[in-house]
Amino acid sequence: MSSDYRTDVPHHRPINHRTGSCAATASTATARHARISDETREVATAAADLAADMLPDGWTAHATAAAGGGVYLLVLTPPDGTAQAQLLAPHAGHGWAIGITDLADGTDTALRTVDGDVAYQPTLATTIRAAIEALDSDATTTPGPDRYARGAVHYLDSGCLIGLTDQHRPHVVHVRAVEHGGHPHTMLPTLRRIFTATGHDSTDLGSRLLAHDWHRLDPTTATDGHDVTGRRTIAGVGLTYATTGTPGTVGTVGEPEPADVVPLAHLSELDTAWLYLLDPGAGTVTVHTGDGHPVSRHRLGI
Known part of the structure; x- marks a missing residue:
């Protein structure tokens, strides 16, 4: 306790001064908590109806x-499963913060950046x-058209961007879309399997991924060619986004648009x-949220 107080103050300082200072500090903290509670309550309440319109069928928001009672949360509850997302409303200049709470085992997990900071959403x-x-990460499923079968998955599929940092401008990235x-x-296990399929060559992997926008990455793609929808297949990588024309025919694919x-x-x-930003020199991929915040870094080779 003594380390919490200054050592350069006279020992004869009246104790009631210190008590008054503590009382003032407590009063300030109480006022700050009340202000944050009011601010987050107003935002969370107003956002509940908006969130309900954005959520998939069966989800609820309140x-x-x-x-x-220090803060208010916007709680998103899926139709199945035990975990729910608890969103802390913006306050004090921060954006939305996300926590995932599993009601079955009482665990709480906050989305954080690679540096351990809260990954605020704008x-x-x-x-x-x-x-x-984030709730997706707790589910067990496999990619593919049957991932929604039998009601086993209660979350949305998502697209992403994948790319490389510019060698001369580290604040700039070259990216391709994955639908x-x-x-x-x-995505992480998929990238590792593609890395293996392409001979553990990080530079080659980056070049292949930046050559096209992608419908889906799929390391089990066996041959170069076209599928029945007209999309080009790249062996060991996946299906490109663009189609060649008439489904079921093999056409000539023109040069893709640049990244x-x-x-x-x-x-x-x-x-x-x-x-997902690849670092060919280090053989790693860094995961960022959609607002650019880094969340985690992973080695491509295991």
């Missing part, structure tokens, strides 16, 4: 006070998308849920 729409995707399978629960080049700070303008 505002509620957190334990102790808008309600991006927050809801990130919260749904399906974008959540880390699916998008965008400052990382402006990533949210591309309206994506996740970004």
